Amino acid sequence: MSEIQTKNEVRTESEVRAKALLARKAAAVLARLATERKNEALLRMADVLVRRQDEILAANERDLERGRRQGMPNGLLDRLMLNPSRIAGMAEGLREVAALPDPVGDVLEIFRRPNGLEIAKVRVPLGVIGIIFEARPNVTADASGLCLKTGNAVLLRGSSSALESNRSIVAVLRDALAGTAVPADAIQLVEDPGRGAVDDMLKANGLLDVLIPRGGASLIRTVVENATVPVIETGAGVCHTYLDASARPDMAEAIALNAKLSRPSVCNAMETLLVHREFAEGHLAGLLGKFRDAGVELRGCDRTRRFAPWAKPAADEDYATEYNDLILNVRVVDGLDEALDHIRRFGTMHSECIVTESAENAERFLREVDAAAVYHNASTRFTDGFEFGFGAEIGISTQKLHARGPMGLPELTSYKYIVRGNGQIRR
Amino acid sequence: MSEIQTKNEVRTESEVRAKALLARKAAAVLARLATERKNEALLRMADVLVRRQDEILAANERDLERGRRQGMPNGLLDRLMLNPSRIAGMAEGLREVAALPDPVGDVLEIFRRPNGLEIAKVRVPLGVIGIIFEARPNVTADASGLCLKTGNAVLLRGSSSALESNRSIVAVLRDALAGTAVPADAIQLVEDPGRGAVDDMLKANGLLDVLIPRGGASLIRTVVENATVPVIETGAGVCHTYLDASARPDMAEAIALNAKLSRPSVCNAMETLLVHREFAEGHLAGLLGKFRDAGVELRGCDRTRRFAPWAKPAADEDYATEYNDLILNVRVVDGLDEALDHIRRFGTMHSECIVTESAENAERFLREVDAAAVYHNASTRFTDGFEFGFGAEIGISTQKLHARGPMGLPELTSYKYIVRGNGQIRR
Numbered sequence: 001m002s003e004i005q006t007k008n009e010v011r012t013e014s015e016v017r018a019k020a021l022l023a024r025k026a027a028a029v030l031a032r033l034a035t036e037r038k039n040e041a042l043l044r045m046a047d048v049l050v051r052r053q054d055e056i057l058a059a060n061e062r063d064l065e066r067g068r069r070q071g072m073p074n075g076l077l078d079r080l081m082l083n084p085s086r087i088a089g090m091a092e093g094l095r096e097v098a099a100l101p102d103p104v105g106d107v108l109e110i111f112r113r114p115n116g117l118e119i120a121k122v123r124v125p126l127g128v129i130g131i132i133f134e135a136r137p138n139v140t141a142d143a144s145g146l147c148l149k150t151g152n153a154v155l156l157r158g159s160s161s162a163l164e165s166n167r168s169i170v171a172v173l174r175d176a177l178a179g180t181a182v183p184a185d186a187i188q189l190v191e192d193p194g195r196g197a198v199d200d201m202l203k204a205n206g207l208l209d210v211l212i213p214r215g216g217a218s219l220i221r222t223v224v225e226n227a228t229v230p231v232i233e234t235g236a237g238v239c240h241t242y243l244d245a246s247a248r249p250d251m252a253e254a255i256a257l258n259a260k261l262s263r264p265s266v267c268n269a270m271e272t273l274l275v276h277r278e279f280a281e282g283h284l285a286g287l288l289g290k291f292r293d294a295g296v297e298l299r300g301c302d303r304t305r306r307f308a309p310w311a312k313p314a315a316d317e318d319y320a321t322e323y324n325d326l327i328l329n330v331r332v333v334d335g336l337d338e339a340l341d342h343i344r345r346f347g348t349m350h351s352e353c354i355v356t357e358s359a360e361n362a363e364r365f366l367r368e369v370d371a372a373a374v375y376h377n378a379s380t381r382f383t384d385g386f387e388f389g390f391g392a393e394i395g396i397s398t399q400k401l402h403a404r405g406p407m408g409l410p411e412l413t414s415y416k417y418i419v420r421g422n423g424q425i426r427r
Numbered sequence: 428m429s430e431i432q433t434k435n436e437v438r439t440e441s442e443v444r445a446k447a448l449l450a451r452k453a454a455a456v457l458a459r460l461a462t463e464r465k466n467e468a469l470l471r472m473a474d475v476l477v478r479r480q481d482e483i484l485a486a487n488e489r490d491l492e493r494g495r496r497q498g499m500p501n502g503l504l505d506r507l508m509l510n511p512s513r514i515a516g517m518a519e520g521l522r523e524v525a526a527l528p529d530p531v532g533d534v535l536e537i538f539r540r541p542n543g544l545e546i547a548k549v550r551v552p553l554g555v556i557g558i559i560f561e562a563r564p565n566v567t568a569d570a571s572g573l574c575l576k577t578g579n580a581v582l583l584r585g586s587s588s589a590l591e592s593n594r595s596i597v598a599v600l601r602d603a604l605a606g607t608a609v610p611a612d613a614i615q616l617v618e619d620p621g622r623g624a625v626d627d628m629l630k631a632n633g634l635l636d637v638l639i640p641r642g643g644a645s646l647i648r649t650v651v652e653n654a655t656v657p658v659i660e661t662g663a664g665v666c667h668t669y670l671d672a673s674a675r676p677d678m679a680e681a682i683a684l685n686a687k688l689s690r691p692s693v694c695n696a697m698e699t700l701l702v703h704r705e706f707a708e709g710h711l712a713g714l715l716g717k718f719r720d721a722g723v724e725l726r727g728c729d730r731t732r733r734f735a736p737w738a739k740p741a742a743d744e745d746y747a748t749e750y751n752d753l754i755l756n757v758r759v760v761d762g763l764d765e766a767l768d769h770i771r772r773f774g775t776m777h778s779e780c781i782v783t784e785s786a787e788n789a790e791r792f793l794r795e796v797d798a799a800a801v802y803h804n805a806s807t808r809f810t811d812g813f814e815f816g817f818g819a820e821i822g823i824s825t826q827k828l829h830a831r832g833p834m835g836l837p838e839l840t841s842y843k844y845i846v847r848g849n850g851q852i853r854r
Binding site for chain 1: 636657675844846849
């Protein structure tokens with residue numbers, strides 16, 4: 001907190017505080033609702049979103065206009081843009097979440113102690129979840145649905161460029177909750193566009209139980225480095241694919257191309273290709289030609305550039321960068337140890353892959369690489385809540401505490417111990 | 428970080444950083460060790476602790492002497508003091524940890540996706556655990572044992588009053604590791620007595636995977652409010668016992684007395700007794716007399732003071748205080764709702780108890796109270812890793828993320844997804 005507070009900052013702090021307090025009260029009600037009541041609310045939210053799409057689209061158009069006026073790049077405009085099909089997608093997402101099993105109330109363990117105490121470990125909601133996100137306004141509906149299903153209230157803070165859209169979606173969702181068992185206050189949007197509002201969320205210990213940032217590397221870094229509320233770090237992915245000496249050339253090529261090209265802008269896409277020198281001799285020139293044909297800019301080590309003279313030289317800074325774009329680092333290594341060293345140094349503990357026919361090398365890679373998801377002979381692009389079969393995803397955790405990898409509904413819960421006795425006291 | 432760094436602060440920072448880096452390297456080795464290798468190291472640590480107890484006791488005597496000279500209170504001196512029996516207890520603790528099952532490598536889930544991918548969720552160590560603790564030097568050995576067993580390296584920071592003792596114990600433990608498979612660098616002690624060293628630990632993102640503070644409320648608050656490394660908040664307990672209208676008087680009395688008197692200085696001891704007005708009419712005067720006879724200072728609401736005129740009046744500040752001492756707040760309430768409101772307002776989500784013969788009230792209490800452990804007809808003093816049967820305890824978490832309540836060995840682990848394919852790519 002700066003020493004001199006402007007009036008605006010004072011106002012900001014009270015907005016976060018006031019809305020978080022409302023969310024806490026709603027969370028206490030929500031935590032005790034039966035699954036059916038929560039599902040009714042989710043289905044109603046889906047219906048009303050579609051029914052009132054015109055006002056959402058009008059609000060979105062105002063955001064888009066302002067963006068165009070301010071010279072927002074086309075990529076960002078596309079992420080900001082809503083249309084009937086995208087709203088239908090948001091509604092469908094809510095319906096799918098309603099159909100998923102409710103983890104709250106699950107008995108994780110139950111045991112009886114020699115003194116007769118019966119101890120049950122039971123899933124409960126986390127409480128109030130703060131979500132700080134960028135651009136895409138669909139996160140407003142998606143995150144609200146996942147939080148409500150798991151009995152949590154949510155305090156949302158989107159980017160100012162999407163404020164009109166987010167405000168409209170939240171108003172519609174809150175209206176939809178009227179007449180359901182879920183209190184409208186379970187969904188809160190922080191509207192203050194200033195940086196101060198984010199700071200307030202980062203320090204809202206006792207009001208927020210967890211913060212989940214969803215966005216680019218710089219947003220995530222800001223949250224992790226400044227928050228005192230517990231954070232689940234998501235997303236940043238400098239993912240590697242290592243083609244071992246014994247890799248089957250056709251499989252190696254398919255996996256490498258898929259890891260980079262199927263969707264370069266996402267966190268589980270490959271940023272660096274590591275290639276055993278023996279594999280490189282026979283197959284690297286051809287593979288790099290295909291990347292070039294697909295419009296990928298290559299940055300390579302010296303040995304790589306013998307196979308692809310058009311590649312730029314790669315520096316450490318490149319190896320550490322999450323491009324999320326058609327740019328790829330390529331490095332030829334002498335073997336598994338060098339590949340493991342490289343991943344240890346530059347990886348972000350997200351998703352890492354080895355392509356090999358050697359069972360021994362595969363097992364070493366799977367055991368020794370410290371990442372949320374480690375792959376043998378499959379594309380890193382599978383690190384995803386839906387691809388893992390969770391039916392939902394609030395983000396992909398790259399930290400080790402609480403949750404790691406794709407987070408579905410159970411990752412939005414905690415637990416408590418319920419102890420039943422008949423007069424036991426401690427000696 | 429202050430803008431002007433003194434030379435001391437610069438040195439401090441590099442001590443934490445240098446030792447955390449050594450710990451990280453050791454952690455990579457430790458993470459892959461077989462259970463048997465880790466157990467051998469733990470048993471050897473136990474043996475060498477006992478064999479070299481004289482030098483530990485001599486170091487402890489230097490701490491005690493300085494403490495006495497500086498007027499340290501007797502309670503603190505007792506916590507600081509080591510003797511052969513306490514060292515034998517530390518050694519025994521290490522042997523017990525060696526005998527516990529190793530959670531690392533456990534397959535938590537394994538499933539096959541329609542595309543043939545086999546996904547296993549496997550327990551792995553957290554990495555490097557930072558522990559900031561007060562007074563008791565036995566934490567040095569206890570925490571090292573729990574961390575090593577779970578494949579984690581540990582960076583310890585004790586209080587400066589115990590520096591000689593901690594340094595000696597760590598030196599002995601590290602020596603004991605020579606000739607075992609566990610690298611000595613897996614145990615690190617931050618020796619700089621300055622506050623700057625703690626600050627460095629709080630901000631050591633990327634070097635420490637988690638921080639666990641063990642100590643009083645002020646230490647824990649400092650860590651929670653300033654750390655950007657993920658924290659597991661432990662310990663602070665403003666625990667309540669609510670005696671409902673239908674409580675059996677003998678059971679209610681036994682539980683209330685046990686919750687306060689069996690060990691007033693610990694976090695699961697009762698700080699506030701809530702009593703239904705009907706129960707109070709028949710039984711409160713007698714119960715409060717017993718507390719008085721046991722030397723407990725009472726602070727009561729107006730209605731309480733009708734039954735115990737000698738009690739001081741209780742203010743909100745009292746209700747919010749963890750005394751850890753022979754002081755007790757007492758409040759007469761009109762019923763369960765008022766008790767629940769009081770706990771919501773003043774509880775620290777640690778341990779809460781209802782004594783009642785009403786199944787309905789018991790279930791409402793167990794469901795609605797948001798705490799790590801909720802009890803029906805049993806003393807809150809059971810919130811403890813050993814009493815729960817975990818065989819170990821690194822602390823009692825009062826947060827909801829990652830771990831809640833008593834933390835045993837599994838709570839010192841994370842997991843990763845190991846994905847095995849045969850060429851799968853994402854469409």
